[in-house]
Amino acid sequence: MMKSIVLKRGRDESVRRFHPWIFSGAVASVEEAPYEGEVVEVLSHDGHFLAYGHYQKGSIAVRILTFAQDFRPSEDGRMPLAFWQDRIGKALNMRRTLGLPSSGTDCYRLVHGEGDSLPGLIVDIYGDVAVLQAHSAGMYLSADLVAEALMSCAGVRAVFNKSEGTAPHKAGLDLHDGYICGDCLSDETAVSENGHKFLVNWAAGQKTGFFLDQRDNRQLVGSYAAGRKVLNLFCYTGGFSVYALNAGASSVVSVDSSAVAVGMLRRNVELNSGESDAARRHSAVCADAIDYLRDSRPGEFDLMVVDPPAFAKHRDALDNALRAYRRLNAAAIAKIAPGGLLFTYSCSQAVDRKAFELAVFSAAAQTGRSVRILRRLTQPADHPVNIYHPEGDYLKGLLLYVE
Ligand code: SAH
Numbered sequence: 001m002m003k004s005i006v007l008k009r010g011r012d013e014s015v016r017r018f019h020p021w022i023f024s025g026a027v028a029s030v031e032e033a034p035y036e037g038e039v040v041e042v043l044s045h046d047g048h049f050l051a052y053g054h055y056q057k058g059s060i061a062v063r064i065l066t067f068a069q070d071f072r073p074s075e076d077g078r079m080p081l082a083f084w085q086d087r088i089g090k091a092l093n094m095r096r097t098l099g100l101p102s103s104g105t106d107c108y109r110l111v112h113g114e115g116d117s118l119p120g121l122i123v124d125i126y127g128d129v130a131v132l133q134a135h136s137a138g139m140y141l142s143a144d145l146v147a148e149a150l151m152s153c154a155g156v157r158a159v160f161n162k163s164e165g166t167a168p169h170k171a172g173l174d175l176h177d178g179y180i181c182g183d184c185l186s187d188e189t190a191v192s193e194n195g196h197k198f199l200v201n202w203a204a205g206q207k208t209g210f211f212l213d214q215r216d217n218r219q220l221v222g223s224y225a226a227g228r229k230v231l232n233l234f235c236y237t238g239g240f241s242v243y244a245l246n247a248g249a250s251s252v253v254s255v256d257s258s259a260v261a262v263g264m265l266r267r268n269v270e271l272n273s274g275e276s277d278a279a280r281r282h283s284a285v286c287a288d289a290i291d292y293l294r295d296s297r298p299g300e301f302d303l304m305v306v307d308p309p310a311f312a313k314h315r316d317a318l319d320n321a322l323r324a325y326r327r328l329n330a331a332a333i334a335k336i337a338p339g340g341l342l343f344t345y346s347c348s349q350a351v352d353r354k355a356f357e358l359a360v361f362s363a364a365a366q367t368g369r370s371v372r373i374l375r376r377l378t379q380p381a382d383h384p385v386n387i388y389h390p391e392g393d394y395l396k397g398l399l400l401y402v403e
Pocket of ligand 1: 206210211214234235236237238239240255256257258261287288289290307308309
């Protein structure tokens with residue numbers, strides 16, 4: 001029996017505008033206690049079908065999978081394999097339109113949650129391995145079906161589930177990372193991005209192993225890096241650093257507080273530069289980025305990348321996060337050499353572009369230096385934003401020219 005969620009009168013508006021979430025405050029009644037992650041049908045107050053979606057306890061009660069009845073849930077309360085094959089097929093078509101994969105790039109995001117009408121699901125491709133990350137109970141419980149669809153449609157030889165840290169802990173699921181389909185002798189592979197080489201370890205790395213969302217921004221940094229003295233703060237495994245070195249930066253210092261990341265950074269520089277002069281232009285530093293910046297000489301660097309982790313994971317942390325962005329950017333603007341280029345980012349979903357820019361504006365004002373915005377930066381096209389879900393526009397950046 002299909003379980004249903006009935007909305008309050010007048011609370012079906014956002015669903016009719018195709019917003020993919022139903023907040024618990026909009027729910028009038030939950031019929032027959034669905035399990036967390038079960039597919040429910042969403043009905044208007046007068047009983048009209050609106051959508052199917054994954055039910056979960058919490059502020060988002062339903063994450064919508066379809067506004068149509070093209071696929072119906074199976075007896076077990078999950079969407080059938082054909083649904084997943086259809087959606088993965090559509091996601092693949094879009095990436096093919098973008099030219100992904102290409103001769104120079106074999107790593108990309110295949111499924112970007114709401115942006116691919118699959119709320120709660122991330123799938124990143126590294127060569128012939130797919131790494132799946134569930135952010136909802138429903139996606140975690142369907143991981144085997146998603147994996148089967150990936151094996152049959154996306155031509156991968158293994159699917160790794162990296163959801164232990166992201167799927168809800170309170171939903172009573174037995175969370176663990178590991179291969180769902182296929183197997184790999186090693187959890188690590190070498191991928192290419194715009195012709196640059198990177199080692200990715202999906203088991204030991206952060207997120208799915210690599211920050212694919214900075215691909216276009218790394219390319220941009222490469223295009224300005226020749227002859228520059230580069231400081232890459234929050235460098236992780238050295239994405240921006242490798243592009244800058246390969247583009248002829250005169251020196252690159254990369255800073256991250258994670259020893260695992262810095263170990264991988266060293267190997268990535270070596271993989272691209274060997275024993276050559278590029279490797280000699282690079283220093284890897286395992287330290288707190290803010291301390292490092294504070295102790296650096298004014299004018300020591302004339303290109304900086306500042307790409308911190310999400311300071312605001314939730315809305316209640318917003319004020320503190322904005323203060324942190326302001327302090328960090330003020331320190332960077334104060335220290336950069338005259339004529340310097342500052343690439344600064346926020347990946348906090350709770351901080352919108354306007355708030356981030358305001359924080360950077362007041363940081364600039366604090367230093368009193370003349371600062372121009374050269375570009376506004378964002379996530380690449382394989383991280384699409386669902387037009388009905390503007391919250392998906394999470395990566396915000398500015399390229400500043402500091403006099
Ligand atoms: N720019 C990177 C991604 C950065 S993710 C890329 O292109 O791949 C954010 C990084 O910040 C993580 O690697 C995390 O280990 C690091 N980090 C978090 N807090 C830090 C701190 N206080 N100082 C230095 N690094 C920090």
